[in-house]
Amino acid sequence: MTAPYETISASTRLDGNVLFATFNAPPINLIGPEVVRDLVGLLEEVSRPASARVVVFDSADPDFFFPHVDLTKVPEYTAEAAKAGGPGDASLGMLFRKLSEIPAVTIAKLRGRARGAGSEFLLACDMRFASRENAVLGQPEVGIGTPPGAGAIQHLTRLLGRGRALEAVLTSADFDAELAERYGWINRAVPDAELDEFVAGIAARIGDFPRDALIVAKAAINAISLPTPADVRADAAMFQQLVRGEATQQRTTELFERGFQTRGRTELNLGDALGDLKAVD
Template identity: 90%
Template sequence: MPWSASRSRRTITLRQFLLACDMRFASRENAILGQPEVGIGTPPGAGAIQHLTRLLGRGRALEAVLTSSDFDADLAERYGWINRAVPDAELDEFVAGIAARVSRFPRDALIAAKSAINAISLPTPAEVRADAALFQQLVRGEGVRQRTSELFQQGFQTRGATELDLGQALGDLKAVD
């Protein structure tokens, strides 16, 4: 399943969905990727750590997760977070072309190839559940509540500077024990 991001500069709710997709394409001009959870006070859940580590490698996954920084499409492409950064005006046609091409190939060959690649590269359900359990444990903490409250006061999850520059906003929050 290919995924593309073009119109909005940030869509927080799509982070884990993006990581679970088979291929990812993003608008060079508009896409911003990031994992803000550690900046709020919890590790990413829902398999994000598993997927990011496999996609980016250990060092880059640590950079993305531990810094809670924003990554533009060009850097995300260089890191392997997305397959390709494409000019926004060409993105929909590009992704549609890939889907059309793949749809013409023999189904059994597609299934066999994808199954083999998945067996090598995807986390187990137990690994994803472990990430989710740790996230659920930490997200209930007072530090997370404090940091989330401060972000909402700054305009978190509303159209504006905090949402468009979340990585910077997270870096500017006060330290919490």
């Protein structure tokens, strides 16, 4: 790698064909402006012709992959996301679409919690493998007061089907790895002790294949399965509108009073915490 990153440790291995990128943004890996800035830079780097053929993403924090965005810094991280595509595409949704479209094959290795935009980041990757014992996924946005705005509606509906996508989005509940695998949210739930070797094996196998074949095959599948830019922008606009609304502000205030965005019971068990909030019309 040629660029230094504040929140990503990156190293190329396996004959230079596979890049391992580890997110590390203490205290709990919230998606804020620093993470988004680094992700924009990394995506630009791995889009170059001589870059790695496969990128494996994981987290340095065993409890939190990405718990969600930093709700105190929405304008700041949105401004960083705009640098990937310009002011007209100032959203995580469009940044994550760029992640889906880069020529490298992207694999997410999940330990800990990936909720909200953290789940949406995983959904934008080409493949997702999770620790059977230590992985949690969720879309908490509706429980907070907004719809998901960075791809969950589009991806989960395609992957899970209408009924299960509605269950995942409208309940804002936590899903363990086994249920997520059964629903199609992830590719596989793998025993934690085997996860690193399993993902490295898949990455190495793909990394040895001809680059042009990987790029063309991925592009063809993307053409069938990815949402349109207009759909991504519409979801982002609705999120941006409702995240500033009164109901969202009331519910996030109560969550912050309970320790939201800190390493504690509320973040560890956010699905349960959302169910305990006061009802808001």
